Amino acid sequence: MSDLPVILCADDDDDILALVALRLRRAGYDVRTASDGAAALAAARDDPPAVAILDVMMPRMGGIDVVQAFRDDEALAHVKVVLLSARVQDSDRQRGLDAGADAYLLKPFRFEELEETVAQLLA
Amino acid sequence: MTSLPASAGQAPRLRLDARSAPASWAALGVGAVAIVVYFLLHGDAQTVWYEVIGAASVAALAVGTLRNVAAEDRAAWWLFTGGMTAQVLGDIVSSVYEIGLDKEPPVPSVADAFYLGGYPLLIAGVYLILQRRGGAMTRATSLDALVVFFAVALAQWVFVIDPYNHDASFTTVERLTYMAYPAMDALLLVALAQLVAVRGARTRASILVVGGVALWILGDELFAIQYASYMSGAWIDVFWLASYVAWAAGALDPSVRRVSAPPSRLVPRLSVPRVVLLAGALLIAPLSLVYEKAAHHHVHIAIGIFGALISVAVFARLGDLIRRYDRARDAERSARREAEVAQQLLTFQNQQLRDLDKLKDEFVSSVSHELRTPLTSITGYVELLREDEESPARREYLKIIERNAERLIDLVSDILFAARLQDGRLLLDLHPVDLNQLVSQAIDEARPRAEQARVELTLRSDGPVLVHGESARLSQLLDNLISNAIKFTPVGGDVEVALTRVGTMLRIDVSDTGIGISAEDTERLFQRFFRSQSALEREIQGTGLGLYISRAIVEAHGGRIGVSSEEGKGATFVVEIPALQ
Numbered sequence: 001m002s003d004l005p006v007i008l009c010a011d012d013d014d015d016i017l018a019l020v021a022l023r024l025r026r027a028g029y030d031v032r033t034a035s036d037g038a039a040a041l042a043a044a045r046d047d048p049p050a051v052a053i054l055d056v057m058m059p060r061m062g063g064i065d066v067v068q069a070f071r072d073d074e075a076l077a078h079v080k081v082v083l084l085s086a087r088v089q090d091s092d093r094q095r096g097l098d099a100g101a102d103a104y105l106l107k108p109f110r111f112e113e114l115e116e117t118v119a120q121l122l123a
Numbered sequence: 124m125t126s127l128p129a130s131a132g133q134a135p136r137l138r139l140d141a142r143s144a145p146a147s148w149a150a151l152g153v154g155a156v157a158i159v160v161y162f163l164l165h166g167d168a169q170t171v172w173y174e175v176i177g178a179a180s181v182a183a184l185a186v187g188t189l190r191n192v193a194a195e196d197r198a199a200w201w202l203f204t205g206g207m208t209a210q211v212l213g214d215i216v217s218s219v220y221e222i223g224l225d226k227e228p229p230v231p232s233v234a235d236a237f238y239l240g241g242y243p244l245l246i247a248g249v250y251l252i253l254q255r256r257g258g259a260m261t262r263a264t265s266l267d268a269l270v271v272f273f274a275v276a277l278a279q280w281v282f283v284i285d286p287y288n289h290d291a292s293f294t295t296v297e298r299l300t301y302m303a304y305p306a307m308d309a310l311l312l313v314a315l316a317q318l319v320a321v322r323g324a325r326t327r328a329s330i331l332v333v334g335g336v337a338l339w340i341l342g343d344e345l346f347a348i349q350y351a352s353y354m355s356g357a358w359i360d361v362f363w364l365a366s367y368v369a370w371a372a373g374a375l376d377p378s379v380r381r382v383s384a385p386p387s388r389l390v391p392r393l394s395v396p397r398v399v400l401l402a403g404a405l406l407i408a409p410l411s412l413v414y415e416k417a418a419h420h421h422v423h424i425a426i427g428i429f430g431a432l433i434s435v436a437v438f439a440r441l442g443d444l445i446r447r448y449d450r451a452r453d454a455e456r457s458a459r460r461e462a463e464v465a466q467q468l469l470t471f472q473n474q475q476l477r478d479l480d481k482l483k484d485e486f487v488s489s490v491s492h493e494l495r496t497p498l499t500s501i502t503g504y505v506e507l508l509r510e511d512e513e514s515p516a517r518r519e520y521l522k523i524i525e526r527n528a529e530r531l532i533d534l535v536s537d538i539l540f541a542a543r544l545q546d547g548r549l550l551l552d553l554h555p556v557d558l559n560q561l562v563s564q565a566i567d568e569a570r571p572r573a574e575q576a577r578v579e580l581t582l583r584s585d586g587p588v589l590v591h592g593e594s595a596r597l598s599q600l601l602d603n604l605i606s607n608a609i610k611f612t613p614v615g616g617d618v619e620v621a622l623t624r625v626g627t628m629l630r631i632d633v634s635d636t637g638i639g640i641s642a643e644d645t646e647r648l649f650q651r652f653f654r655s656q657s658a659l660e661r662e663i664q665g666t667g668l669g670l671y672i673s674r675a676i677v678e679a680h681g682g683r684i685g686v687s688s689e690e691g692k693g694a695t696f697v698v699e700i701p702a703l704q
Contacts, residue, residue, distance in 0.1 A: 015500040019507065057492065086495035087488055108499035108532055111506060 004030040005122055008049035010040035010066070011084065012058045016107075020053060023111050024118070037061025041069050044076055051121055053114070056085035056096065064099045071100040080121040082114070147327060147376035150183055154368030158361060170218045173360065177211035180367035187374025196255055196383040200374060202248035207370065209241030210363075231300040239300075242307035249314035249336065255383035266440040267320065267401060270433055272313040274404035277429035279309040281411050283347045285423065301350065308343045311336060320397045329382045331373030338366035408433060487542045494535045502528045530664075537668040541651060544672065549679045551593040555703055558629055559587045561594060562622050565601035569609065577614045578635075580605075584622040588629050589703040592680050600676045603669040604633040604696050610663055611694070612637035628682070629702045634695035640688040648686060649674040657690070 007029045011017040014035065021031045032049065034040035038060040044052060052070070054063035061069075063083050070076040083096040086107040096104045103117050157176050164172050184207055188200035216234035220226055228234050283305040287298050315336045318329075342362030346353055353359065373379060408430035415422050502525060509521040543549070566582050573580035590597075601620075608618040616636040623630050640648065644655040652667040677684040680700050688694035 013496055013500070016496070016503065019500065019503040023503075023507070086492040086499070107495050108502045111503065 004028060005051070006030045006032065006047065006049040007118065008032045008034065008040060008044055008052040010034040010037060010052070010058065010063070011055040012036055013055070016055075020114070023115070027115055027118075029118070037063060037066045041066050044070065044079065045073070048076055048079060051080045051082065051118055053082045053084060053118075054101075056083055056087060056092065064096055064101075067096070067099045067101050082117055082121070084109070147331070147372040150372040150375050151368060154180075154365075154372065158364045158368070161360070161364060162358075167222045170221055173364070174211065174214055174218055176364055177207070177214055177367055180371040181207050181211055183371035184374045187371070187376075187379060191374065191377055191379045193380050193383075196252075196380070199248045199251035199255070199383070200379075202244045202251060203370060203374070206241040206244030206248065207367065209237045209244065213237035213241070230297045235300055235303075239303050239307060242311060245336070245339075246307075246310050246314050249311075249318055252332075252383050253314075253317055255385075257385045263440065263443060264317070264320075266436050266443070267397065268313060268317050269436045270401055270440070271316045271404045272309070273429050273433045273436065274407040275309045275312045275316075277411060277425060277433075278407050279305045280425045280429075281415070281423050283308075283344065285425070301347070304343055305347050308340050308347075312340055315340065316400055320394075320400055326376075326378035326381050328373045328376040328379035331369045331376065332382065335366045335370035335373060338362045338369060342366065405433065405437065483542075487539060491535060491539045495532065498528055498532050498535070502532070534666055537666055537672060540672055541668050544675045545651075549596075549675055551596060551679050553591050553593060555589045556592045556594045556597060557587050558590050558592075558597065558631075558700070559584050559622055561597050562601060562620060562631065565598060565605055566620060568602065569605045572606070573609050573618065576609050576612070578609050578612045579617045580609070581617070581619045582622075583619060585624060588622065588624060590629055590680070590700050591703050592700065596676045596679070600673050600698070601631070603673045604631075604698070607669060608633050608635040608637065608694075608696075610665070611635060611658070616693075624702060625699070627702055628699040631698040631700075632695055633698075634693060636693040639690040639692050640686065640694050641690050645686055645688060649684070 007024055009017060009020050009024070009031060010033070011020070012035055017033055017035065021033050024031045032043055032047070034043050035058075037054070037058045040052065040054060040058075041061065052066070054066050056063040063085070067081050067083070070079050070081060081101045082103045082105060083101045084105050084107055085092060085096070093104045102121055105114060105117065154176070157172070157179075161169060161172050161176065181204060184200065184204040188197055188204060192200050213234040213236075216232065216237060217228050220228040220232070220234075284302045287293060287301050290298070293301070315333065318333055318336070339362070342359055345359050345362065349359075373382075408426055411426050412422065415426070505521050505525045505528065509518055509525065512518045512521060562582065562584060566580060570580060605618065605620060612618055612635045618633070618635045621630075621632040621634075623632075638657050638661065640655055640657065644653075644657070647653045648655065649670050651671045653671075654665060654667045658665060674684050677698050677700065682698060682700035684696065684698045686694055686696050
């Protein structure tokens, strides 16, 4: 076990998941991955991360449902959440933030944007 | 050929009225003086003067008919002229008796033949006018006429005609002759009632004609009541003389050409004159009964007979009205049913449209998702590769891939944005925004592109200015306008962005020294997917959505956008947005 901040990434698109994980590892974080919402929730319960980066549209459990589950779980209520989505409607963003997400990033995003957001949430 | 609308002929007719009106006024004036003179004269002179007035009136009628009445309406006026001529001839025969033989003419005489022969002509004239007007011959107007006829006939019989029956001094022939006059008057009175009740154009001429007929009947009725004491030159003569004058003045008045004009509606309304007429007619039978009882006369069987006939006519008229009402109610009911069905259909179609709209939303949303997800991978990995790449040449190639991927992303965003605009949904998250700061940022972001295109990009601003707006959308607007200006300006050209305050508005001018826009393209520039001819010819890339989106953003901020340009000399886009105090 390292002392690096743990970041949980969940996305059903393997390419994007691998890219985000690689980037964050290079930036110096301890990264865990999950390829759907249910797996992400299980992983978080197993070992609560400092930040969770969740895709909104995932099979079995969407990012918004996962945020809600986090907020209802005492052990996970404090976890910072960044939602990623390709859905650009203002209503989608609002739903994510209402559910308790701390940030909402639109795909495609520049990696610097994601890194800055994570750094701010950890500060 | 189509007939001219009524108003087309109005102006010249009014001029004619103004010029020729004195003809009828003069006739009335001269007639009034002549009548006064008549009562100042005595003996034979008075008798001859009566004929002079009558003959002059007939002459005036003939002149008026020829000069003022339209050819197709003349028949009625020739009948009036003929009827009046008969009366004047009757007068002349009477005068021959009075002056030549020094006695009242016997009853009957040739004079009576002329007098009585004149009535049918006058009555026919009135009916010809009614026929020309149209509307006199409908079932409703005929029934109303019948009611009035029965009432008039009843009154004439009871009060005027029947008393001759009880005057033992008459021979049968005398009695029949005297009785013929009130009978003719009854017919004339019914014709008069219809003339009043069937609305035509209310003109001076029609009033004069109605007055002429009424005066004639009045004279006859008064004569019939006091025939025993009548002497030539008596005051009753004033009615017949005035009738001559009125009729003649009517014919001389230019408005006579409109006397036969059809009314605006053929089915009569129950107008006030019509209701008064019918109500009066209905009251005649009971009032006659009351009068006869009060005067202790024997009660005429005629009251019962005519009363019953009036009742039948009224009942028929009522039946018509009820049937008409029922039909209207049925029509209304079926119209309402049709409206309900149409309403249901509309609701159904509306729901279908809403479902389709939702489907389109979902489609746009999912297409956007499907396109943006692979683009995220492409740009992400290219960015990663570029950072790791040592070879400058390969870094340049990767940059090209990245730039094109970004263009694809912009395109997807614009299409999605335009699709949402199409639904009329551009909801802004409004906050006070410093437009000066946004313009500076936009210039800074565009500078690398300007440098690459070797275009001079300058900013002119009066300093910080606040608007009520959404900064992301305003930045999008500025980026669109500045990018366009750079794109359409050749190497060595200038692009200037100026921010100024004009009254309560903030004005942004984005001007370039580019290829410009033709006048016909300018009109369609802000339409969705429109691309100017010069852009297409020079193969300048674009989707035709930028200005469409720009206009929507400006309008959502309560502002307006426009362009002025001269082909080959550049263009200036002007945006005005209300300033925040």
